[in-house]
Amino acid sequence: xxxxxxxxxxxxxxxxxxxxxxxxxxxxxxxxxxxxxxxxxxxxxxxxxxxxxxxxxxxxxxxxxxxxxxxxxxxxxxxxxxxxxxxxxxxxxxxxxxxxxxxxxxxxxxxxxxxxxxxxxxxxxxxxxxxxxxxxxxxxxxxxxxxxxxxxxxxxxxxxxxxxxxxxxxxxxxxxxxxxxxxxxxxxxxxxxxxxxxxxxxxxxxxxxxxxxxxxxxxxxxxxxxxxxxxxxxxxxxxxxxxxxxxxxxxxxxxxxxxxxxxxxxxxxxxxxxxxxxxxxxxxxxxxxxxxxxxxxxxxxxxxxxxxxxxxxxxxxxxxxxxxxxxxxxxxxxxxxxxxxxxxxxxxxxxxxxxxxxxxxxxxxxxxxxxxxxxxxxxxxxxxxxxxxxxxxxxxxxxxxxxxxxxxxxxxxxxxxxxxxxxxxxxxxxxxxxxxxxxxxxxxxxxxxxxxxxxxxxxxxxxxxxxxxxxxxxxxxxxxxxxxxxxxxxxxxxxxxxxxxxxxxxxxxxxxxxxxxxxxxxxxxxxxxxxxxxxxxxxxxxxxxxxxxxxxxxxxxxxxxxxxxxxxxxxxxxxxxxxxxxxxxxxxxxxxxxxxxxxxxxxxxxxxxxxxxxxxxxxxxxxxxxxxxxxxxxxxxxxxxxxxxxxx
Amino acid sequence: xxxxxxxxxxxxxxxxxxxxxxxxxxxxxxxxxxxxxxxxxxxxxxxxxxxxxxxxxxxxxxxxxxxxxxxxxxxxxxxxxxxxxxxxxxxxxxxxxxxxxxxxxxxxxxxxxxxxxxxxxxxxxxxxxxxxxxxxxxxxxxxxxxxxxxxxxxxxxxxxxxxxxxxxxxxxxxxxxxxxxxxxxxxxxxxxxxxxxxxxxxxxxxxxxxxxxxxxxxxxxxxxxxxxxxxxxxxxxxxxxxxxxxxxxxx
Numbered sequence: 001x002x003x004x005x006x007x008x009x010x011x012x013x014x015x016x017x018x019x020x021x022x023x024x025x026x027x028x029x030x031x032x033x034x035x036x037x038x039x040x041x042x043x044x045x046x047x048x049x050x051x052x053x054x055x056x057x058x059x060x061x062x063x064x065x066x067x068x069x070x071x072x073x074x075x076x077x078x079x080x081x082x083x084x085x086x087x088x089x090x091x092x093x094x095x096x097x098x099x100x101x102x103x104x105x106x107x108x109x110x111x112x113x114x115x116x117x118x119x120x121x122x123x124x125x126x127x128x129x130x131x132x133x134x135x136x137x138x139x140x141x142x143x144x145x146x147x148x149x150x151x152x153x154x155x156x157x158x159x160x161x162x163x164x165x166x167x168x169x170x171x172x173x174x175x176x177x178x179x180x181x182x183x184x185x186x187x188x189x190x191x192x193x194x195x196x197x198x199x200x201x202x203x204x205x206x207x208x209x210x211x212x213x214x215x216x217x218x219x220x221x222x223x224x225x226x227x228x229x230x231x232x233x234x235x236x237x238x239x240x241x242x243x244x245x246x247x248x249x250x251x252x253x254x255x256x257x258x259x260x261x262x263x264x265x266x267x268x269x270x271x272x273x274x275x276x277x278x279x280x281x282x283x284x285x286x287x288x289x290x291x292x293x294x295x296x297x298x299x300x301x302x303x304x305x306x307x308x309x310x311x312x313x314x315x316x317x318x319x320x321x322x323x324x325x326x327x328x329x330x331x332x333x334x335x336x337x338x339x340x341x342x343x344x345x346x347x348x349x350x351x352x353x354x355x356x357x358x359x360x361x362x363x364x365x366x367x368x369x370x371x372x373x374x375x376x377x378x379x380x381x382x383x384x385x386x387x388x389x390x391x392x393x394x395x396x397x398x399x400x401x402x403x404x405x406x407x408x409x410x411x412x413x414x415x416x417x418x419x420x421x422x423x424x425x426x427x428x429x430x431x432x433x434x435x436x437x438x439x440x441x442x443x444x445x446x447x448x449x450x451x452x453x454x455x456x457x458x459x460x461x462x463x464x465x466x467x468x469x470x471x472x473x474x475x476x477x478x479x480x481x482x483x484x485x486x487x488x489x490x491x492x493x494x495x496x497x498x499x500x501x502x503x504x505x506x507x508x509x510x511x512x513x514x515x516x517x518x519x520x521x522x523x524x525x526x527x528x529x530x531x532x533x534x535x536x537x538x539x540x541x542x543x544x545x546x547x548x549x550x551x552x553x554x555x556x557x558x559x560x561x562x563x564x565x566x567x568x569x570x571x572x573x574x575x576x577x578x579x580x581x582x583x584x585x586x587x588x589x590x591x592x593x594x595x596x597x598x599x600x601x602x603x604x605x606x607x608x609x610x611x612x613x614x615x616x617x618x619x620x621x622x623x624x625x626x627x628x629x630x631x632x633x634x635x636x637x638x639x640x641x642x643x644x645x646x647x648x
Numbered sequence: 649x650x651x652x653x654x655x656x657x658x659x660x661x662x663x664x665x666x667x668x669x670x671x672x673x674x675x676x677x678x679x680x681x682x683x684x685x686x687x688x689x690x691x692x693x694x695x696x697x698x699x700x701x702x703x704x705x706x707x708x709x710x711x712x713x714x715x716x717x718x719x720x721x722x723x724x725x726x727x728x729x730x731x732x733x734x735x736x737x738x739x740x741x742x743x744x745x746x747x748x749x750x751x752x753x754x755x756x757x758x759x760x761x762x763x764x765x766x767x768x769x770x771x772x773x774x775x776x777x778x779x780x781x782x783x784x785x786x787x788x789x790x791x792x793x794x795x796x797x798x799x800x801x802x803x804x805x806x807x808x809x810x811x812x813x814x815x816x817x818x819x820x821x822x823x824x825x826x827x828x829x830x831x832x833x834x835x836x837x838x839x840x841x842x843x844x845x846x847x848x849x850x851x852x853x854x855x856x857x858x859x860x861x862x863x864x865x866x867x868x869x870x871x872x873x874x875x876x877x878x879x880x881x882x883x884x885x886x887x888x889x890x891x892x893x894x895x896x897x898x899x
Contacts, residue, residue, distance in 0.1 A: 062781040077703060077761075078768050080808055081711045097788070133784070140784035142777045142835050144801035151791025169801060175710055176804060183776035190772040198765060221757060250705040284678045289686055290707045391709065394732050397678075460781045508693050510686070554693045559660060560701055560758040563693060 005537075005582055009629040012267070012618050016422035016466075017122035023639055024104075027126040030422060034469035042067035044475050046230040047467070048215055050202045050257055052079035054174075054181055054452060055435025056236025058459025061184035064193035066464060068471075071228055072185070073197045073217060075252060075565075080182045083238055083250040084455060087174025088295035088388070090158055090166035091138075091452040093131040098155055102163040104128045110161060111450060112640045114340055115415075115443020116592035116608065118273070118616070121639055122422055123440045127450075130457045135167055137460055141180040145169050157338070158297055158449045166449045171295050171387045177452055181459070197228075201565065202257045203496075204489040205233065205264045205431065208479050212261075212431035216489045218497075220565060223558040225493050227486045231474040232430045232467060235261060236459065239414035239436040241274065243573045243580065244525070245517020247411040248280060248293040254569040255576050258418050258437050266426040267618035267631060269419035269439035271576065272584035275446055275593045276526050277412030278344035281395055281405075282364040291410040292395055294367075294388055296448050299337045299344070301372035301381065302405070304328050306356040306365050316358075316366050316404050327351055335647040342445050342593045342606070343647060345409035349526050350604070352408070364406035373401065409526060413451060415442040415593065416583075419618040419633075423466035424458060427618075432467060434458035439616070444592025497557045500567045505550030509567045512547045516570070519543070520577050524584050529597045533585040540578045544624075547574060579619055579628060586630065589613045601644075610642050649675040649735060652743040653688065655700055658756055665756065667745070677736035681724065682707060682714060684735055685746075701759040707731040709872060712807030715814065716760055717747040722811035722870040729809060729872045749814035752857035753821060764810050766856040767824060773852035774845040775828040777837050796834045803830035805873040812867035812875075818859030823867035825853050826879035833886055843890035850887055851897035 018029040037045065045068050049060040052074045064070045074082065094107040107128040112119060135153070139145065145167050146154040158166035169176040188194045199220040206214035206227060214229035240255035241247035262268045279294045305324045312319060327347060329336040339347075348365050351357065358364050373381050378401065382389070392400045417439040418426050424440070426433050435455040442450065479486070523536035547570070555561040590599040590606035591613070599607045620629035651672045658665025672691075675684055682704050689699035705713040709732040718724030724733045738744065746760065754762040792800075804827070812823035829846050832838035838845070861880060868877045 058781075065780040076705060076711075076713060077764055078712075078808065080768075081705055081713050083706060083711070086706045086708055086710050095787070133782075136784040136787045137779070137781060139787040139790075140777065140779035140837055142800075142832050142837050144797050144804050144831070144835065146801075147792055147794045147797040149794050151793050151797075152788055169804075172710065172805060175807075176801070179804065183771060184779070184781075186768060186772040187776045187778065189768075248708075250711060251707060252705045285676055287676060287679050287683045287687060289680070289683050292708050391732070394726075394728060394734070395680075397734070397736060464781070506694075508690050510690060552693060554696075555698050560761065562701055563689075563699055 004627045006586060006627045007629050009620060009631045012419070012631040012633045014120065014122070014421040014633065019122070023121060023125045026122055027129055031465050034466060035472035037468045037471050039067055043069060045069065045471050046071060047232050047234060048073070048228060048230040049234045049236060050215065051082065051236035051238060051437070052182070052185065053082035053084035053236060053238060053435060054178055054455030055459040056234070057082065057178065057181035057185050058456050059234055059236060059434055059463050060194055061181060061188050062460050062464045064188035064191070070188070070194045071197065071230060072194050073200045073202060073215070075199060075201045075220060077199055079185055079196070080179065082178060083253050084452070085175045085178045086250065087452055088171045088293065089297045090156065090168035090173045090449040091134065091177065092158070092165050092449040093135045093167060093453065094128055094165060095132050095135060097153065098164045100163045102165050106163065107131060107165065109640055111441070111447060112443070113645060114445060114447040116445050116606070116645060117443065117610070117614065117637065117642050118270070118591050118635065119441055119443030120635065121637060126462065127441050127454060127457050130461045131453050133461060134453060134456045138177060138180050141184060143169065143176050143180045156297065157300060161447070168297070171297070171385065174452060177456065181456070202237070203260060203493045203568065205261045206485050206489055207264050207428060208483060208485050211429050211476065213476070213479050214486070216493050218493065221560050223556070223561065225490055227481070227490060229479050231471060231476050232432060234432045234434060234463065235418070235437050236434045237437045239417065240573070240576060241411045241414055243517070243577050244411045244521050245513050246283065246288060246291050246521070248277060248291050251290060254572070256569050256572045258433065259572040259576055261418060261426070261428070261431060263621050264428065265621070266428050266431055267419040267620055268416070268579060269616050269618045270416040270444070270583065271580040271619065272524065272587060272594050273415035273444045273592060274411060275341060275413040275415060276345040276409040278341055278348055278409050279367060279407045280410035281392065282359055282408040284360065292391065293410065293412060294392060294405060294407060296341065298367060298385060298388060301384070302337065302367040302369050303371060304337050304344070304365055304367055306351050306358060310355040316368065317402065325356070332647050339647045340445060341448065342595070346526055346595060348409055359406040364408045366404050367407045368404040369400070370404070411521070413446055415439065415444060415446055419616070423469060424463050425466070425470065430470060432463055434463050444594055496568065497564065500551070500553040500564060501557060503549065503551050503553065505552045507550050507552060509551060509553060509563060509570050512543065512551060513566070513570045513573065516543055516574055516577055520580065524581050527595050527597050528584050530585060533581045536581045537578065537585070540574065540581065544574045547571065582628060583617055583619065587613055587617065608644065649677065649738070649740045651675055651738070654743060654745045656747040657700070657759055660758060661756055675735055677734065679735045680707065680731055681718070681733040681735065682731050701761045703761050704731060710807060712809040715749055715809045715811055717749065717814060719745050722749070722814040723872060727870065727872065727874070729807070749810050751813045751819035753813060753819060754810060764808070766821070766858070767808050767810065769856065770821065770825055770849055770852045771828065774841070774848035775832070777832055778841060779837070790836050792836060800831050800834040803827045803834070803875060803879050806875055807873060809872065811870045811872065813858065815866040815870040816859065817864060817866065818862060820861045821853050821856070821858040822861035822880055822883070823871065823875055825849050826883035827875045829883045829886060830879040833882065842886060843893055843895040846883060846886040847890050847895040847897050
């Protein structure tokens with residue numbers, strides 16, 4: 001290559017997990033070794049929490065209950081709107097209520113294996129330990145989980161698990177868990193322990209003497225730019241799936257908070273690990289603004305198939321049984337329709353690429369409930385999935401009870417995020433990152449019903465216990481309002497806003513976002529090759545240049561301007577897309593959601609290269625035109641033996 | 649499809665608003681209502697006009713951000729959220745009126761965007777179970793009869809969109825408050841605070857600029873989650889019992 005793609009810097013390591021004790025004791029030991037903050041001192045400490053989803057909302061409530069002064073920021077109109085609300089399927093916990101052989105160790109094992117051996121054992125084990133406490137906590141808050149007639153909690157098997165460890169609230173588990181966290185949050189608002197900043201977006205991080213000390217925000221109603229200071233900053237700002245434009249994320253979900261922290265020095269880990277969810281409603285036209293997920297719990301009772309004949313255009317119910325290819329059941333007899341997400345997604349892409357797809361453009365496969373309806377009765381199927389079937393019917397105008405569903409994969413979750421240590425602290429002291437915004441627990445592929453578990457684990461139980469070690473040295477020296485770091489950060493935000501409004505070009509922000517999204521989907525999506533990634537890396541700098549010279553942003557800087565909000569987010573997505581492609585290009589192996597076509601088994605499965613790539617890729621930011629710097633964190637497996645995943 | 653839109657435009661709370669007319673061509677019946685507005689906004693931006701501001705986020709009917717009065721009906725002709733309404737519910741040549749929620753409790757921020765923070769304050773007043781993190785007993789310690797858990801869930805599906813308030817001739821927030829009172833009041837975990845909860849939430853609702861409930865039922869008819877009027881009966885039942893027992897709104 002003509003130019004260096006990246007430079008390699010010093011290796012990096014987590015130094016917080018006490019590795020001198022067995023894995024099952026490390027979390028308690030860490031809590032014991034970490035310093036505490038005296039209850040009387042907590043009220044003197046201010047913590048900024050950005051985002052009010054499961055992680056941010058739970059953290060803000062818990063820190064406020066503990067006695068800290070919490071300042072909470074979110075861009076929506078209410079803290080209850082955060083995108084965690086849209087999670088459908090459920091939340092895992094190693095309760096073993098089904099007596100089916102589940103345990104903390106099995107959940108730990110499944111999660112490490114499911115993540116294709118690219119996550120940290122210490123973090124995952126802690127997550128599995130805490131999982132049971134989360135269920136207790138949520139039930140106490142009044143989360144109405146599904147129950148059986150005896151009054152005890154119901155469970156189901158979910159997304160590739162052979163045990164039934166998933167707790168759920170019909171198809172609205174995320175909503176119910178978030179409302180639980182939101183109510184705990186509002187209770188602390190009433191108590192005066194949380195100061196709220198609605199419709200406020202973080203646009204920069206203030207770093208003073210190497211420590212995260214505050215954030216620069218823009219009031220989305222008035223346009224006013226201000227700085228808020230604190231002793232520590234916590235980001236619970238979610239994932240970056242919207243880099244693909246079309247994803248199952250809410251329209252407002254963005255990378256801006258973590259990307260701007262990255263530009264201030266926080267390393268960004270594994271950006272290329274993105275998850276494509278296998279069961280979404282296919283695209284219907286160019287105007288499409290987002291994709292809608294159908295919970296993968298549907299795969300428990302639905303059977304995935306395509307016609308055996310290429311281009312068979314008969315309606316599904318006219319294709320007889322022996323002319324259908326139930327390709328997941330055929331290729332993976334042990335797991336069948338419940339293979340992990342990455343496998344289900346790639347297989348759907350493969351059959352469609354081979355010409356067997358159904359629906360508009362041949363980009364869809366059937367998810368069929370005929371057997372389930374015959375076996376359980378329509379009423380039972382309605383009770384389990386009614387809201388999902390209704391949603392499907394509303395969006396497509398088709399009746400899924402009669403015709404089944406057409407589904408296709410869509411981007412859903414990003415395993416990558418800001419690098420954090422065992423304490424969830426980034427490489428900037430005082431900056432903590434929780435939930436989907438960090439990279440920590442899912443490796444290269446997240447298992448179903450594990451996102452809610454991680455968000456609440458980080459927010460309720462991990463961060464409030466680990467942040468004390470850092471805060472015990474506080475309160476930190478007061479930062480004057482005219483500190484150069486603040487002046488510089490605020491000026492940067494103002495300059496960007498003015499720049500957007502002055503370009504007055506010929507293309508809308510959305511048109512750039514769509515173009516970028518399609519490029520990343522085509523070249524850094526379900527399947528990546530060195531060639532496709534190089535094409536993307538050639539094109540992204542051109543898109544950036546066109547964006548900054550030809551975008552047209554409406555309105556003014558001093559009022560409610562959604563177009564301006566979108567412009568700033570797209571600017572960051574462009575930069576992130578470039579890093580994603582560099583990360584994907586450098587990782588010359590397939591693992592989890594990252595499938596490099598050059599690295600596959602003879603059967604077409606992802607082929608890892610543990611010898612060369614068993615590490616976390618943590619990237620340091622460099623100014624435009626300079627190659628980013630790669631820091632490797634070696635991954636060691638003491639308890640789960642490295643093995644090629646097999647779901648045959 | 650070709651459509652004429654009559655849209656409420658109001659640059660800020662201080663400026664008087666008015667309806668503006670726009671014509672759209674090539675609208676696909678498979679577009680969602682918000683995607684149709686996206687198309688309008690792209691055109692407005694390119695022609696140098698201010699796009700129409702409207703709240704939206706998940707676009708799958710669960711976050712509760714979106715909410716428009718469409719031809720005088722909250723969320724439009726289907727009983728769903730605005731984001732889940734599709735253009736196949738309209739006909740070629742239609743004229744569609746699009747307005748923000750109208751209620752004293754929901755002041756306009758800009759165009760179709762209103763301030764619904766009154767709902768957060770109602771929850772803040774008592775819409776919770778006090779269970780600080782770490783204090784919870786084992787989840788199976790208290791069985792909950794399935795019928796109660798299911799009924800609590802039905803009430804808990806409220807998305808806080810505010811359609812109930814917008815549809816009510818009195819601008820009452822009763823269905824919203826009642827849904828939360830019902831959700832928590834049906835569960836054993838919600839019993840210790842049941843009296844204080846209903847009294848405080850109703851007092852906060854009255855302190856906001858909402859009207860009183862006269863059991864008209866427009867709220868439930870437009871609720872995208874079909875929250876039942878029965879929740880209001882439960883609230884009144886609980887309120888009466890709490891007041892008789894001497895509960896007062898202050899802590």
